[in-house]
Amino acid sequence: MTMLRSDTLSELQDRIKPEELAKHGFPRPKGVLLFKDTDSGGDEAFYVYLVFPNKTPDEDLAWKRIEPMVSWVRDLIWTETGAELYPYVMVKRQKQLPGGLSRLLVTGAVGRRPVKRQQELPGGLA
Numbered sequence: 001m002t003m004l005r006s007d008t009l010s011e012l013q014d015r016i017k018p019e020e021l022a023k024h025g026f027p028r029p030k031g032v033l034l035f036k037d038t039d040s041g042g043d044e045a046f047y048v049y050l051v052f053p054n055k056t057p058d059e060d061l062a063w064k065r066i067e068p069m070v071s072w073v074r075d076l077i078w079t080e081t082g083a084e085l086y087p088y089v090m091v092k093r094q095k096q097l098p099g100g101l102s103r104l105l106v107t108g109a110v111g112r113r114p115v116k117r118q119q120e121l122p123g124g125l126a
Contacts, residue, residue: 009036012080016048016073026069027052027060030094033101036085046077046087054095066091 013034014020022028033049050069052061059065070089077087 008081009034012046012077015076015080021050021069021073024069024072026072027065029091033097039086039088044085046081046085048073048077048087048089049097049101050089050091051097052091052093054093056093061091061093 013032016032016034018028018030018032021032029050030053031051033047033051035047036044037047039045050066050073070091073089074087077085077089
């Protein structure tokens with residue numbers, strides 16, 4: 001079992017905010033969802049959703065534009081956690097989020113762990 005400091009998730013949430021990403025020159029997402037859960041292999045992992053508005057043009061979400069941001073987020077999590085948990089970093093439009101996660105952005109609860117576990121969310125997270 002992985003033992004992380006209890007404040008690690010909170011510290012990561014502070015460092016992976018839309019305004020912080022923009023300060024690093026990355027496209028500014030509408031919101032960021034970050035939480036720990038188990039992956040399909042049963043291992044604990046970090047899940048990060050970089051969520052953009054529904055009207056974001058495809059060219060703004062092209063891999064060549066978002067890959068540096070995804071890599072930066074993944075590297076930050078690896079560094080801050082000592083590579084203890086794998087970080088799944090996904091870029092989505094708000095309408096592409098599973099239902100349980102979309103509500104977190106609407107209610108302003110960005111960054112909080114979803115109430116339901118992965119296997120209970122429609123469509124799963126992976």
